[in-house]
Amino acid sequence: xxxxxxxxxxxxxxxxxxxxxxxxxxxxxxxxxxxxxxxxxxxxxxxxxxxxxxxxxxxxxxxxxxxxxxxxxxxxxxxxxxxxxxxxxxxxxxxxxxxxxxxxxxxxxxxxxxxxxxxxxxxxxxxxxxxxxxxxxxxxxxxxxxxxxxxxxxxxxxxxxxxxxxxxxxxxxxxxxxxxxxxxxxxxxxxxxxxxxxxxxxxxxxxxxxxxxxxxxxxxxxxxxxxxxxxxxxxxxxxxxxxxxxxxxxxxxxxxxxxxxxxxxxxxxxxxx
Amino acid sequence: xxxxxxxxxxxxxxxxxxxxxxxxxxxxxxxxxxxxxxxxxxxxxxxxxxxxxxxxxxxxxxxxxxxxxxxxxxxxxxxxxxxxxxxxxxxxxxxxxxxxxxxxxxxxxxxxxxxxxxxxxxxxxxxxxxxxxxxxxxxxxxxxxxxxxxxxxxxxxxxxxxxxxx
Numbered sequence: 192x193x194x195x196x197x198x199x200x201x202x203x204x205x206x207x208x209x210x211x212x213x214x215x216x217x218x219x220x221x222x223x224x225x226x227x228x229x230x231x232x233x234x235x236x237x238x239x240x241x242x243x244x245x246x247x248x249x250x251x252x253x254x255x256x257x258x259x260x261x262x263x264x265x266x267x268x269x270x271x272x273x274x275x276x277x278x279x280x281x282x283x284x285x286x287x288x289x290x291x292x293x294x295x296x297x298x299x300x301x302x303x304x305x306x307x308x309x310x311x312x313x314x315x316x317x318x319x320x321x322x323x324x325x326x327x328x329x330x331x332x333x334x335x336x337x338x339x340x341x342x343x344x345x346x347x348x349x350x351x352x353x354x355x356x357x358x359x360x361x362x363x364x365x366x367x368x369x370x371x372x373x374x375x376x377x378x379x380x381x382x383x384x385x386x387x388x389x390x391x392x393x394x395x396x397x398x399x400x401x402x403x404x405x406x407x408x409x410x411x412x413x414x415x416x417x418x419x420x421x422x423x424x425x426x427x428x429x430x431x432x433x434x435x436x437x438x439x440x441x442x443x444x445x446x447x448x449x450x451x452x453x454x455x456x457x458x459x460x461x462x463x464x
Numbered sequence: 465x466x467x468x469x470x471x472x473x474x475x476x477x478x479x480x481x482x483x484x485x486x487x488x489x490x491x492x493x494x495x496x497x498x499x500x501x502x503x504x505x506x507x508x509x510x511x512x513x514x515x516x517x518x519x520x521x522x523x524x525x526x527x528x529x530x531x532x533x534x535x536x537x538x539x540x541x542x543x544x545x546x547x548x549x550x551x552x553x554x555x556x557x558x559x560x561x562x563x564x565x566x567x568x569x570x571x572x573x574x575x576x577x578x579x580x581x582x583x584x585x586x587x588x589x590x591x592x593x594x595x596x597x598x599x600x601x602x603x604x605x606x607x608x609x610x611x612x613x614x615x616x617x618x619x620x621x622x623x624x625x626x627x628x629x630x
Contacts, residue, residue, distance in 0.1 A: 206568055
């Protein structure tokens, strides 16, 4: 009310000052919003760049892993299957030179033995690429098989329990999950010096969860992120890249009592059609 | 009418449903108030500082809310790339600039000096408003957005595994 009751001269001053003040306030709000938003966008762009760099690193790791896998298969075929088949060929060649039935029989028998070995070798290579248990009976059986083999060594207790896996996922998805779990288990066996490994599976909403517990020396999320961003940790990069393909998430945690570590994988549910 | 048109525009611009629910009753109440003031208490040709003052305050509040709403968004889109931003700032600057002018207008209508000041201030802000509205008309709509990261939903009942420890 003071404004309305002021003298005429004062009114003009108040009017101009008030108008300028309000205009400055309005412009100030607009400028603040613009600069704040630009700052936020710059930050988002920086985050996007970091994410792109991470994706590139994962892609490189994935390619490197594939190359290593190919080199291993090539070496297996060249160093093991190659000489076996060459030896079998030599024995069969002997048949063409020596005509005596006894010698021929002996060389055919030897060739058969070598071909059997070669078949077994190729079967082993094939199994390492696609485990037959996984293909025929699913992830639950494949993991159970893997843990039975680990437990069979007698050094540690490995077990798995699937709570809700009535509908199998697509084979490609199961293979990816199997590889991730296999890599995690291999890492635990190699680095953690654990006494037990336990895998549990459960579903919640539209997601499937796999959780590995172990009481050895593990890592937490920050260490996982640090390692998967460094030049080391190819296995962890592969895990992350497979998880990305699955459109899932992975969490490395330690329980509140610091007695065991947990690795949880979250994968969107998508049953076989 | 001006306020109702602005409210309608604001209603379409704002995404928050609760705020949308508030805009309509506020506009309705303000409309009724104006009809009562000009229909029963005052000549429709005369200026009423109270209605104009309330209108200006409401529009300024709407504009500030619009900016607040924009700051919350995660769009990777510069605010001044959208036409609604230019419309909003045109109204904000106009109503902020002429707020005191209209508050005084009713009591100083007959003062010759005030008429000159009124013309000067009102015309200046009207020109600014029209320039900003013209910019808004030439803007193209851009809709680039960044997808949000889903929230954590890990609430599960895992079995007690302590018994498994060797």
